[in-house]
Amino acid sequence: MATGTLTTTTTGAARDSARTTPPAADAGFVTRNLTRSFGPRQVLRGIDLEAAPGEFVALLGRSGSGKSTLLRALAGLDAEAGGEILVPERRAVVFQDPRLLPWKSVLDNVTLGQHGAAAAERGRAALAEVGLTGHERDWPKTLSGGEAQRAALARALVREPALLLLDEPFGALDALTRIRMHALVQELCSRHRPAVLLVTHDVDEAVLLADRVLVLTDGHISLDVPVELPSPRLRGDGAFTALRSRLLRELGIDESAAGAHAPSGQPPPAR
Numbered sequence: 001m002a003t004g005t006l007t008t009t010t011t012g013a014a015r016d017s018a019r020t021t022p023p024a025a026d027a028g029f030v031t032r033n034l035t036r037s038f039g040p041r042q043v044l045r046g047i048d049l050e051a052a053p054g055e056f057v058a059l060l061g062r063s064g065s066g067k068s069t070l071l072r073a074l075a076g077l078d079a080e081a082g083g084e085i086l087v088p089e090r091r092a093v094v095f096q097d098p099r100l101l102p103w104k105s106v107l108d109n110v111t112l113g114q115h116g117a118a119a120a121e122r123g124r125a126a127l128a129e130v131g132l133t134g135h136e137r138d139w140p141k142t143l144s145g146g147e148a149q150r151a152a153l154a155r156a157l158v159r160e161p162a163l164l165l166l167d168e169p170f171g172a173l174d175a176l177t178r179i180r181m182h183a184l185v186q187e188l189c190s191r192h193r194p195a196v197l198l199v200t201h202d203v204d205e206a207v208l209l210a211d212r213v214l215v216l217t218d219g220h221i222s223l224d225v226p227v228e229l230p231s232p233r234l235r236g237d238g239a240f241t242a243l244r245s246r247l248l249r250e251l252g253i254d255e256s257a258a259g260a261h262a263p264s265g266q267p268p269p270a271r
C-alpha cells in the first residue's frame, strides 16, 4: 500500500504559531510538540513522534495516560489538540467497539460513503480478506463480536489506508478470538503495509505485533524501543520476556502482580 500525500494539520493553540519545516514526504506520521489539555489537566505535553511508512507502532500507557487522546489527534478527530500533525490523507480508524450501522448490511457498512459496482467489489474483496465471505447481506446484529470487529477491519482496509489507527481493537474480544485477530492483523498489515498506531493496554499484545513500542507517561513518551525479536515471536522466549519485563517496569507494574507470561492469550493489562 502506497503512502498518501502527508497533510499538515496545525491545530489548537499552535494554529497561529510559526510553522516548522514539513518532514520527509515518506513518513508514516509525524507529530511536533503535540499538546492537549482538558481544563487544567495537560494530558499531552508536547509530543514529538515520527513513524516510517509501513511501521507498526504500539502505544502503551496506564489507564488515563492519554493514549486514545493521541490517537484521536492523529485521526483528525480532535480539533482542540495543539501542535503540528502530519498524517497521510488516506487513514482509517478501528475502535474497540465495531461501530457498524445497524440499519445497513455488512457490505454497505464496509463500503460506507463509497458507491457503485467497483466499491461493492472492493468491499467484497475486503470481506473475503477478513474471512467474512457469505456475510455480505447480513445485518450487523447477527454477527458475533469477533465477526463484527473483522467487518470493522474490512471497512478500514477498503479505504487502502496509508495510516491505520487501532484503538484497543481487541479489547472486547475473548482470549481465543483475540489470538485469531492478532494473526489476522499481522497478515493484513504485512500484505498492505500501512503505518499502524495500535493503542493498547496489553503489554504482550504490543510485543507480539509491533515493530516498535512506545510508553506514554505523564504526557510524554517515556520509552521508545524497537522490537527486535526472532520470528516467530513466542511468549516465554527469553528476549520476549526481557522486553516485556522492561515495559512492565516502565509502566510501574509489579511483574509478579502481572503474572507470568499468559499462554491463554489474556496478557496482563497496563492498568
Ligand SMILES: Nc1ncnc2c1ncn2[C@@H]1O[C@H](COP(=O)(O)OP(=O)(O)OP(=O)(O)O)[C@@H](O)[C@H]1O
Pocket: 038, 043, 061, 062, 063, 064, 065, 066, 067, 068, 069, 070, 201
Ligand atoms: N473529552 C474529554 N473531556 C475531558 N477529559 C477527557 C476527555 N477525553 C479524555 N479526557 C481525559 O484525558 C485523560 C486521558 O484520556 P484517554 O482516553 O486518552 O486515556 P487512555 O490512556 O486512552 O486511557 P484508557 O487506557 O483507560 O482507555 C483522562 O484523564 C480522561 O479522563
